[in-house]
Amino acid sequence: MKPYISIIIPAYNEENKIKDTLEGIIGINEINEVVVVDDGSSDNTAQIASQVKSEKVKVFKLDKNSGKGYALNYGLKISMKNADIIGFLDGDLGSCSSEVKKLIEPILKEDADVIIAKFPPAKKKGGLGFVKGLAKDSVLQMTGVELDATLSGQRLFKKEVLEKFKEMPYGYGVEVGMTIDILKYGYKIKEVLVNMTHSETGRDLKGFIHRGKQYYHIKKVLRQKKKEWR
Incomplete structure (x- = not known):
């Protein structure tokens, strides 16, 4: 019997990308369900997703914007009912969402318990790499495992891995915190290179503010994890 695969897509104001993102994955035979959680968008994200x-495709619209972590937890309540394998994908991937096929194959082959998408290098200069470096070094320091894509939100999990978590962590440190926990629990993570792109933050004020928030949230999560895994 084939595993039931559910993909959760948290989306906030992605009316320009959500249609292409969904159309890139609905034709993949291995995927049984796509749960779109509109995180209180002020645009037509939910309406456009519903028209696919x-x-x-199942679309749920939250009353207010509560953040990616909240949207993922909402989606998990739905996906965990039937799924054997659950994936997280961002709503702004567009047609390159079809690259998720490269993550499905190794998890079906039991190569690892969690598969993380490793993106090609960014096309435009963003920050100074300090956020990515912090995430990578911290995971290595705490687990002894070196990973390049610790910040990637494109992931596939065996259900049993997600059952270890009462809920997804909130904030920008969600991926780093989960990665540390998963490795500490003894599960295997594999990174797979994909030809994916999504909205990149630049070297403008908005970009630096975003990376500052990421850095703060990651440091906060790390302090918490060091206490939990003493």
Whole structure:
């Protein structure tokens, strides 16, 4: 019997990308369900997602913007009912969402318990790499495992891994915190190179503010994890 695969897509104001993101994955035979959680968008994200013609797609709209972690937890309540494998994908991937096929194959082959998408290098200069460096070095320091894509939100999990978590962590440190916990629990993570791109933050004020928040949230999560895994 084939594993039931559910993909959760948290989306906030992605009316320009959500249609292409969904159409990139609905034709993948291994995927049984796509749960779109509109995180209180002020645009037409939910409406456009609902117009995609596929029985796989289920769209839920939250009353207010509560953040990616909240949206993922909401989606998990739905996906965990039937799924054997659960994936997280961002809503701004566009048609390159089809690259998720490269993550599905190794998890079906039991190569690892969690598969993380490793993106090609960014096309435009963003920050100074300090956020990525902090995440990578911290995971290595705490687990002894060196990973390049610790910040990647494109992931596939065996259900049993997610059952270890009462809920997803909140804030920008969600991926780093989960990665540390997963490795500490003894599960295997594999990174797979994909040809994916999504909205990149630049070297403008907005970009630096975003990276500052990331850095703060990651440091906060790390302090918490060091206490938990003494």
